[in-house]
Amino acid sequence: MNQNTDFIPFARPSLGVEEEEAVIRIMRSGWLTTGAETLAFEREFADYVAAPRALAVNSATSGLHLALEALGIRQGDTVITSPYTFTSSAAVARHLGAELRFCDTARGSYNLDPEQLEKTLAATKNCRAIIVVHIGGLPCDMGAILPLARRYGCAVIEDAAHAFPSKLPSGYAGCLGDIGVYSFYATKTITTGEGGMVVCANEKLAARMALMRMHGIDREVWDRYTSKKASWAYKVAEAGYKYNMPDILSAIGRVQLRRAAGFLEQRRVIAERYDQAFAGLPGVELPPRSEGHAWHLYALRVREEKSGMGRDALIEALSEQGVGASVHFIPLHIMPYYAERYKLQPESFPNALAMYERSLSLPIWQGMHEAQVEAVCGAVTRLLKPR
Numbered sequence: 150m151n152q153n154t155d156f157i158p159f160a161r162p163s164l165g166v167e168e169e170e171a172v173i174r175i176m177r178s179g180w181l182t183t184g185a186e187t188l189a190f191e192r193e194f195a196d197y198v199a200a201p202r203a204l205a206v207n208s209a210t211s212g213l214h215l216a217l218e219a220l221g222i223r224q225g226d227t228v229i230t231s232p233y234t235f236t237s238s239a240a241v242a243r244h245l246g247a248e249l250r251f252c253d254t255a256r257g258s259y260n261l262d263p264e265q266l267e268k269t270l271a272a273t274k275n276c277r278a279i280i281v282v283h284i285g286g287l288p289c290d291m292g293a294i295l296p297l298a299r300r301y302g303c304a305v306i307e308d309a310a311h312a313f314p315s316k317l318p319s320g321y322a323g324c325l326g327d328i329g330v331y332s333f334y335a336t337k338t339i340t341t342g343e344g345g346m347v348v349c350a351n352e353k354l355a356a357r358m359a360l361m362r363m364h365g366i367d368r369e370v371w372d373r374y375t376s377k378k379a380s381w382a383y384k385v386a387e388a389g390y391k392y393n394m395p396d397i398l399s400a401i402g403r404v405q406l407r408r409a410a411g412f413l414e415q416r417r418v419i420a421e422r423y424d425q426a427f428a429g430l431p432g433v434e435l436p437p438r439s440e441g442h443a444w445h446l447y448a449l450r451v452r453e454e455k456s457g458m459g460r461d462a463l464i465e466a467l468s469e470q471g472v473g474a475s476v477h478f479i480p481l482h483i484m485p486y487y488a489e490r491y492k493l494q495p496e497s498f499p500n501a502l503a504m505y506e507r508s509l510s511l512p513i514w515q516g517m518h519e520a521q522v523e524a525v526c527g528a529v530t531r532l533l534k535p536r
Contacts, residue, residue, distance in 0.1 A: 157524060159473035160336040163412065163516040171400035183369070186396035190403050197314070197406060198321040200348035202355040205394035206362055209310045209332035209345035210237040213280070214244055215392060216306045216328040216347065219357040220278055222247050227273055230280040231261040232482040233501040238280050238308050239481055249491065250276070251482055253498040258437050259284035259448065262500065263293035270301045278304045281326070283312035285436065285477065286443025288322040295326065306330065313338055314409050315443035322441060324348055338412050338445060339405035341398040365389025415515040416444035419522055423447055423511065426526035430533045432456030446477055447513040449529070450504070456533050460509050463532060470528040475510045
């Protein structure tokens with residue numbers, strides 16, 4: 150990584166005195182693991198997104214795994230998702246022995262294409278679930294996807310790792326399907342360092358996930374250690390997992406949740422400034438957008454034949470000028486594991502491939518100073534303006 154102190158990183162969490170005080174409070178309480186703080190975080194998050202139930206977990210990946218397991222996904226089943234995502238969205242299906250079927254993104258979009266989804270569903274046997282991914286915080290077309298899923302008898306899991314706090318007239322992204330999963334990884338709009346949250350309106354599914362996230366034990370640790378009646382007694386009802394979130398992380402999450410609306414507004418302001426700066430550059434396409442965009446990513450697209458510089462060269466040149474950039478994502482169908490298992494070629498999903506080959510993600514994070522935003526604008530403009 151560039152060690153220049155003026156280097157603008159691709160992402161940086163916004164943590165302050167309140168978060169520090171919250172962590173110290175938990176450290177001094179004598180209770181660090183899952184307890185009252187995590188229960189409070191769950192209630193507050195559920196209230197924020199108007200969800201009946203929220204379950205804190207140690208990662209969004211864990212949440213996706215719990216979601217599929219609760220739905221009874223197993224060997225012989227098929228799960229559909231987009232190739233344009235991080236590996237977690239697909240790997241969790243393989244963990245349960247299910248097979249994957251990829252569905253291409255819409256043309257010019259990072260999100261799953263409802264028209265392609267209908268064709269994929271018609272050609273897929275034993276499809277039990279669809280994992281939709283709200284890339285960059287831009288919600289998928291849930292109005293088209295949900296009726297298709299119902300018609301084919303599939304559950305819909307929202308991979309909302311990028312999407313908090315994206316709100317649509319119909320509700321928050323992540324709360325529109327059967328189960329929604331959020332991420333609080335260090336680069337997300339709100340962070341706990343590592344961690345995530347699962348939301349679910351179905352009490353039976355929620356109860357299953359709550360059981361399985363903590364070894365399949367029928368009593369919460371908090372209950373066992375604070376109860377005055379047989380605190381040592383518990384039953385292992387299932388062979389569960391270790392997916393709980395500790396209180397020390399939940400304490401950070403509660404503070405971050407209170408700051409979420411302000412964080413989103415800061416990201417929107419940065420996105421608008423980028424739009425203004427890059428709108429007239431040749432060979433440059435601004436990110437797709439719609440109502441409720443959470444702006445987790447600002448993904449610029451470049452056409453080398455018109456801009457004079459390809460994506461990879463632009464990332465390298467930006468780094469030399471003190472600006473960090475990244476790529477989201479390398480499509481899964483060109484990754485060795487998925488390509489070999491399912492005999493896929495790069496052109497198997499042309500829309501996802503085209504978006505990957507031209508896209509780079511620019512710095513967009515709360516706490517960026519105006520001078521830093523202008524520095525990013527200036528660097529991109531200098532590199533791509535007509536000569």
